[in-house]
Amino acid sequence: MLSRTAALLLPVLGHLRITADPVSAAATDPAPDAASDTADTAPTVAPGSIVAANHTSLADPVVVLAALHRLGARPVVLATAGLWRIPLLGTLLRHEGHIAVHRGTARAAESLDAAAAALAAGRVVLIYGEGGLPRRRDSGELPPGPFRSGLARLAHATGAPVVPLGQAGSRRLTSGGRAKQLAGLATAPVRRPGLHVHLGAPLHLPADTAEATARAHHAVTAAWTAASRHAASRGAASRHAAAGQGPEATRP
Secondary structure: OHHHHHHHHHHHHOEEEEEEOHHHOOOOOOOOOOOOOOOOOOOOOOOOOEEEEOOOOOOHHHHHHHHHHHOOOOOEEEEEHHHHHOOOHHHHHHHOOOEEEOOOOOOHHHHHHHHHHHHHOOOOEEEEOOOOOOOOOOOOOOOOOOOOOHHHHHHHHHOOOEEEEEEEOHHHOOOOOHHHHHHHHHHHHHHOOEEEEEEOOOEOOOOOHHHHHHHHHHHHHHHHHHHHHHHHHHHHHHHHHHOOOOOOOOOO
16 A cells, blocks of 8 residues: 555656666566656566665655556565554554564564565565665755665575665655755645656675675665766756757747
């Protein structure tokens, strides 16, 4: 339900486009409910995969879940345990089998056990390797911060492939303090910011935790760089069109 809700909500907030590295691409048709601005190249996310995404904004899950929904994936999400205390949202998270991460407690390892069980059952697992949001308060983009070791340990324990996912633009939906975030969401249907998700080729991480963490971070950073580049080029094209300078401008 959360994936479906994200897929329905996001077109109201902005324009989402999805691309992928050529080596990971498969010629697939967009899902029947995909919007017209769906992927140029739509990869498949294989069952039992770990999707590792960069984390920049509270709006990230909506963007990423909507993108994965278009590609036919309904992931189990590892998220901070505090979300389970929010009325209604907590109920939905529990009902759909998403996984609470109790960071800094003796229960922290339980989330990896639950994620391993989900992968063994053929589910896709979505994890944010950074484990938290950046401190930057404006809407500017930031490359992924340092990764925690959980992603590498989960990949090693399960042998699951890791699909790097970079997303850009969600900070234009929500960023900064609470008032600014609420204002961003309220004005998004008018502003219609461009949102971009880019998927890298699946990779199998090495057994060494430090090396695996570094390799995953490099791959997600590369995916984020591609997403940012696409988002920036779309933004420039839109500004030129609005100014009557680009090919999309209305001609007399």
